[in-house]
Amino acid sequence: MNTGDIAWVLIASSLIMLMTPAVGLFYGGMVRRKNLLSTIMLSFSVLILITLQWVLFGYSLSFGPDIGHIIGGLQWLGLKGVGWEPNTDYAATIPHIAFMLFQMKFAIITPALISGAFVERIRFSSFLIFVLLWSTLVYDPMAHWIWGVGGWLKNLGALDFAGGTVIHITSGVAALAMALVIRKRKGFGKVTMEPNSIPLTLFGTILLWFGWFGFNGGSALAANGLAVHAIVTTNVAAAAGALTWMIIGWQKSRPSVIGVATGAVVGLVAITPACGFVDAISAIVIGATASAISYFFIQLRNRLNIDESLDVWACHGMAGTWGAIATGIFASKAINPAGADGLLYGNVHLFLVQLASVVVAWVFSFTMTLLIAKAIDMTRGLSVDEHAEEVGLDISQHGEEAYASI
Amino acid sequence: MKKIEAIIKEENLDAVKESLTQAGFVGLTVYAVKGRGTGGGIQLEWRAGTYKVDLLNKLMLMLVVKEEDYQRAVDIIIRECQSDHTGGAGKIFVSTVDEVIRIRTGERNDAAL
Numbered sequence: 001m002n003t004g005d006i007a008w009v010l011i012a013s014s015l016i017m018l019m020t021p022a023v024g025l026f027y028g029g030m031v032r033r034k035n036l037l038s039t040i041m042l043s044f045s046v047l048i049l050i051t052l053q054w055v056l057f058g059y060s061l062s063f064g065p066d067i068g069h070i071i072g073g074l075q076w077l078g079l080k081g082v083g084w085e086p087n088t089d090y091a092a093t094i095p096h097i098a099f100m101l102f103q104m105k106f107a108i109i110t111p112a113l114i115s116g117a118f119v120e121r122i123r124f125s126s127f128l129i130f131v132l133l134w135s136t137l138v139y140d141p142m143a144h145w146i147w148g149v150g151g152w153l154k155n156l157g158a159l160d161f162a163g164g165t166v167i168h169i170t171s172g173v174a175a176l177a178m179a180l181v182i183r184k185r186k187g188f189g190k191v192t193m194e195p196n197s198i199p200l201t202l203f204g205t206i207l208l209w210f211g212w213f214g215f216n217g218g219s220a221l222a223a224n225g226l227a228v229h230a231i232v233t234t235n236v237a238a239a240a241g242a243l244t245w246m247i248i249g250w251q252k253s254r255p256s257v258i259g260v261a262t263g264a265v266v267g268l269v270a271i272t273p274a275c276g277f278v279d280a281i282s283a284i285v286i287g288a289t290a291s292a293i294s295y296f297f298i299q300l301r302n303r304l305n306i307d308e309s310l311d312v313w314a315c316h317g318m319a320g321t322w323g324a325i326a327t328g329i330f331a332s333k334a335i336n337p338a339g340a341d342g343l344l345y346g347n348v349h350l351f352l353v354q355l356a357s358v359v360v361a362w363v364f365s366f367t368m369t370l371l372i373a374k375a376i377d378m379t380r381g382l383s384v385d386e387h388a389e390e391v392g393l394d395i396s397q398h399g400e401e402a403y404a405s406i
Numbered sequence: 407m408k409k410i411e412a413i414i415k416e417e418n419l420d421a422v423k424e425s426l427t428q429a430g431f432v433g434l435t436v437y438a439v440k441g442r443g444t445g446g447g448i449q450l451e452w453r454a455g456t457y458k459v460d461l462l463n464k465l466m467l468m469l470v471v472k473e474e475d476y477q478r479a480v481d482i483i484i485r486e487c488q489s490d491h492t493g494g495a496g497k498i499f500v501s502t503v504d505e506v507i508r509i510r511t512g513e514r515n516d517a518a519l
Contacts, residue, residue: 192457192458192459192460193457194457194459248454249451249454252455253449253451253456254451256451256452256453258451258452258453259451259452259453259454262453295453295454298453298454298455299454299455302454302455311453
């Protein structure tokens with residue numbers, strides 16, 4: 001074991017822990033004042049629920065001994081046998097339980113990302129059930145397929161350095177599926193729904209950018225050059241994404257803060273699968289292109305009149321899709337010998353495998369989420385009634401107000 | 407006694423306040439309000455594109471003055487808030503006040519102003 005590696009993975013896990021409440025703040029700033037607490041609470045409650053789910057059975061399903069290349073076995077239920085000794089399959093220089101902790105933070109943030117799709121009308125109890133079902137039936141299998149020893153996409157040679165496919169495509173596509181099932185917000189497209197606090201959204205963005213260094217840098221699972229490289233490409237892509245969004249917004253009218261914050265996040269999403277395989281110049285191209293793509297898909301979603309309220313699909317689903325494909329274009333063995341060469345370096349195979357993994361993630365997440373959403377909606381209802389929505393979810397679901405009057 | 411209620415732009419407050427003070431109108435109350443005139447609203451930036459805001463942040467300036475003073479106070483407000491921009495400069499409402507009471511002393515009407 002290596003004490004430097006252990007220290008870095010613990011710090012990285014702590015950085016990522018910060019990102020899930022940060023998603024709540026990022027989304028919270030964009031909703032109306034009466035739903036601020038509710039929106040923050042969605043993300044925060046995932047931190048609570050999936051910590052327990054992961055320890056009890058989620059980790060075993062995702063990374064446990066392989067069953068038919070599809071799912072992990074139940075041998076590691078309750079962290080049985082997951083101890084201080086390294087698991088050489090996953091990380092040879094840190095305790096197995098440190099790898100479990102690091103992966104736990106990924107499992108937590110993914111359902112929290114989806115919550116932007118249905119803010120301002122989701123029934124809280126239904127959300128908790130959704131999160132448990134979705135993590136178990138969608139995230140855990142996907143994580144096993146791409147990262148678990150024996151997983152079938154891993155065996156195909158798919159590259160996903162820090163979770164572009166597992167985390168961002170699955171959550172973004174799930175957001176679209178949920179938005180197609182849950183009813184629209186009352187007055188959607190007709191009345192103005194003003195964001196209550198852009199500074200809060202920017203604060204969430206800052207914490208996300210900061211935490212992403214742990215997210216991507218930590219995925220090296222060691223305190224080494226690869227970790228440093230991943231953090232550098234991550235930072236570069238975030239800046240390129242933010243600048244591109246600023247330019248697009250400026251051309252149309254004025255460079256908004258909320259636009260620049262979105263551009264930074266989108267750049268971070270796109271570099272996630274690629275950060276350990278591409279050089280800094282490629283990171284600029286990946287981040288900048290991601291902003292143009294997500295901007296286009298936000299407008300498209302608007303035109304289609306779908307109330308996917310905070311554009312999780314356009315920002316995470318589409319930028320994640322671009323990132324996975326871009327990995328197949330820009331990856332280079334000169335950067336990371338453990339990776340593969342992409343299209344730019346004459347290797348078509350990786351590109352095709354990346355495309356295949358994107359299609360699999362889309363189809364699997366969309367279908368499963370649709371089924372889960374329908375099942376919950378038909379049995380207990382996904383959304384609150386219209387009166388509870390008008391009053392606001394802070395009062396109707398939690399009995400609180402974000403800011404007491406007078 | 408007249409009550410003057412003036413809806414003004416936030417950016418005009420400092421100048422109006424200063425000129426009113428110089429003219430001897432020290433006491434006043436300001437409310438933060440939202441409202442719209444015949445213009446109907448403005449566009450603000452969203453992530454991709456804009457959205458319409460149909461209630462804008464304005465200030466309501468309220469002061470009660472002696473009958474013979476009110477035209478002077480109104481003129482000051484008009485002078486400081488008029489601009490070449492079209493729309494949004496605000497409106498002034500003047501009404502008659504039946505009674506004014508200073509809570510500390512119980513003085514009434516002109517003596518309480």
